[in-house]
Amino acid sequence: MPGLEDWEDFMVHFKKIHPDFYKNISGKFPDLSKNELKHLAFIKLGMTSSDIAKAMLVKKKA
Numbered sequence: 001m002p003g004l005e006d007w008e009d010f011m012v013h014f015k016k017i018h019p020d021f022y023k024n025i026s027g028k029f030p031d032l033s034k035n036e037l038k039h040l041a042f043i044k045l046g047m048t049s050s051d052i053a054k055a056m057l058v059k060k061k062a
Contacts, residue, residue, distance in 0.1 A: 007038075014041055 015022070018041075025032065025040060032040075035056070042052045053059060 010041075014045075018044060 021041070021044060022037065025037065038056065039052060042055060047055070
C-alpha cells in the first residue's frame with residue numbers, strides 16, 4: 001500500500017469484511033503498532049509473506 005489514501009481505502013473495505021477484527025485484536029494485544037496491525041490484516045486475508053512484503057514495501061528476508 002504505497003500511499004496513505006490507498007491504506008485508508010483498504011481499511012474501509014477490510015472493516016466491511018471483518019468488522020470486529022481490530023477491536024478483538026486490540027483488546028487482546030493493546031500494544032501492537034500500526035505496522036503490526038497492518039501485517040495481521042494481511043495475514044487474515046491469507047496473503048503470503050512475499051505478498052505482504054510487497055504491500056508493505058519491504059524486502060522479504062530469506
